[in-house]
Amino acid sequence: MNPHLQLLHPYPFEKLASLKRGITPPADKAHIALSIGEPKHATPHFIQEALLQHLHGLTQYPTTKGLPVLREAIAEWLSRRFAIPGQYIDAETQVLPVNGTREALFSFVQAVIDPRDKPIVIMPNPFYQIYEGAALLAGADPYYLNTVEANNYLPDFDSVPEEIWRRCQLIFICSPGNPTGSVMSLAEHEKLLKLAEQYDFVIASDECYTELYDDEANPPQGLLQSACQVGNASFKRCVIFQSLSKRSNAPGLRSGFVAGDAAIVQQYLKYRTYHGCPMPVPTQYASIAAWQDEEHVRQNRQLYREKFTAFINILQGVCEISRPPASFYIWLKTPVSDTDFAQKLFAQQNLTLLPGSFLSRDSEGINPGLNHVRIALVAPLEECIEAAERIKTFILGER
Incomplete structure (x- = not known):
């Protein structure tokens, strides 16, 4: 067996199950789960219809590169959404469909990392645990870059020692952030782009939450958008990861894409050809329909705004x-340790949240997830309101 498997940490939800084990919550309260970032809004009907209308595509082996019409739809969406002139996005060489970004984030690291030179993969802390597992299995050392309140929960690139930058082959950024929701600016992207040029590493930008934002007039900045604005129109060293899971409430479709630096994307395509993970043809047509429509995304944002306001x-x-x-x-x-807060809340209110320490590691003398919980407002509005009332009751009862 691969010896690096022994380095993998238990997944956050394994830890959560252990934390809740043996506890019997009150039977008179229906369970509410706000621990998993799984969208619960309905998948738009037109996406389902596009899937059904192309089931005849199941008779075909799909290509790893995907249908040209899908790559073109993605390129056009990128151009519209991030105000990137169309001539700078080549659907033939810079766009690659993937079966959800979880799979892609993991496999991308395996393709990019050269394990011969004591590589480092930098990642935000707290983080999506796929970043860490992918780095470990690729033979790289993770470097946890704390995102704390004092820095608006954004990575402080100035805090990274030069010896870490010299060994860095890949950095993950996540904007909007999971779990904090913080958004990187053009200036922050520009600083990182200059570091990537200086030390020659790849930037992997996880942008799965860019379409869920509060201010309709102020959508989050994307890495390719920033690169283009500062003169890197070929997106050198830049790769982004996007998904329909959150944007279109289609986590079960397992559809997303990778886009950016053509040289990197083409090498990653070579890897994926052997990896054996082409997107089924019906899924590709459903994805085309999703990327070509914005009205359902605007409606989706409004539903989340209503839940945030009420909660x-x-x-x-x-x-x-x-x-x-x-x-x-x-x-x-949390006023007490995050694990105590989550455990007692489940025991008293039959409500599940995710302790922040399950999403982070000790780094530079702190664990930035301690004394926080992540609350995913994915349940229907009424359940989110009920959850807020239960949390209020619990906090007041603990005083």
Whole structure:
């Protein structure tokens, strides 16, 4: 067996199951789960119809590169959404469909990392655990870059020692962030782009939450958008990961894409050809329909705004709570340890949240996930309101 398998940490939800084991919550309260970032809004009907109308495509072996019409739809969406002139996005060489970004984030690291030179993969801390597992299995050392309140929950690139940058082959950024919802600016992207040029590493930007934002007039900045604005129109060293899971409430479709630096994308295509993970043809047509429509995405954002407003209005008098600029998470500080808070809340209120320490590691003398819980506002509005009331009752009862 691969010896690196022994380095993998238990997944956050394994830890959560252990934390809840042996506890019997009150039977008179229906269970509410706000721990998993799985969208619960309905998948738009037109996406389902596009899938059904192309089931005859199941008779075909799909190509790893995907249908040209899908890559073109993605390139056109990138151009519209991020104000990138169309001539800078080549659907033939710079866009690659993937079966959801979880699979792609993992496999991309295996293709990019050269294990012969003591490589480092830098990642935000807290983080999506796929970043860490992918780095470890590729033979790289993770470097956990703390994202803390003092820096608006964004990575502080100035804090990274030069010896780390010299060994860095890949850095993950996640904007809007999971779990904090913080958004990187053009200036922050520009600083990282200069570092990538200086030290020759790849930037992998996880942008799965860019379409869930609070201010309709101020959508989050994307890495390719920033690269183009600062003169890197070929997106050298830049690769982004996008998904329909959150944008279109289609997590079961397993559809996303990778786009950016043509040289990197083409090498990654070579890897994927052997990896054996082409997107089924019916899924590709459903994806085309999704990327070509924005109205369902605007409606989706409005549903989340309503939940954030109701949830925060109930809790703002009893705890420190703020509205993130994007994502569907609330990163809530806890008055006691995050694990105690989550365990007692489940025991008393039959409500499941995810302890922040399950999403982070000790780094530079701190664990930035401690004394926080991640709340995913994915349930229907009524359930989110009920959850907020239960949390309020719990906090007041603990005082």
